[in-house]
Amino acid sequence: MLRIYYGEPESPKYIFNPDVFFNNTYEEEWITDPLSMKMIKDIDGSEVKGSRLIDSPFLGAIPTERLSGGVKTLILMNFDTEHIFNASACGDNCASWILKIAQNKDITIRLGYLMNFGESRFNIEIVNINKIVHTMKELNEAVLDNQLI
DSSP, X not given: OEEEEESOXXXXXXXXXXXXXXXXXXXHHHHTSXXXXXXXXXXXXXXXXXXXXXXXXXXXXEOGGGSOHHHHHHHHHHHOOXXXXXXXXXXGGGHHHHHHHHHHSOEEEEESSOOOOOSSOOOEEEGGGTEEEOSHHHHXXXXXXXXXX
């Protein structure tokens, strides 16, 4: 299940800057994982050539550390369930991937904005108010009514 904390969590497990954290902690096999390769292709439009080489249509051959902050955060969510990642590093284009990752494991993220999770039903727990919502309307109303952002 996806759990979202709105605001700044006071937890030693909270990673404010997932981009830097990723650069210092990722494992090479994370990059060549099939799900990672799909996310990199979808979010960055890039093709994984190897664990240390990405072919970007905009930048040419780049090292893994030059991936976007959004895709780095997604990869961390998929492989590191110990931490709470600042998903405000992700755009709305990452929302469907976040939901997909949360289908297979429990993850907690931090958001500082109303990410658009689309029109399909989902199960998201808003940690601040201990409430589970199932639609964007329910999510938006709960966040705004409780002044979480």
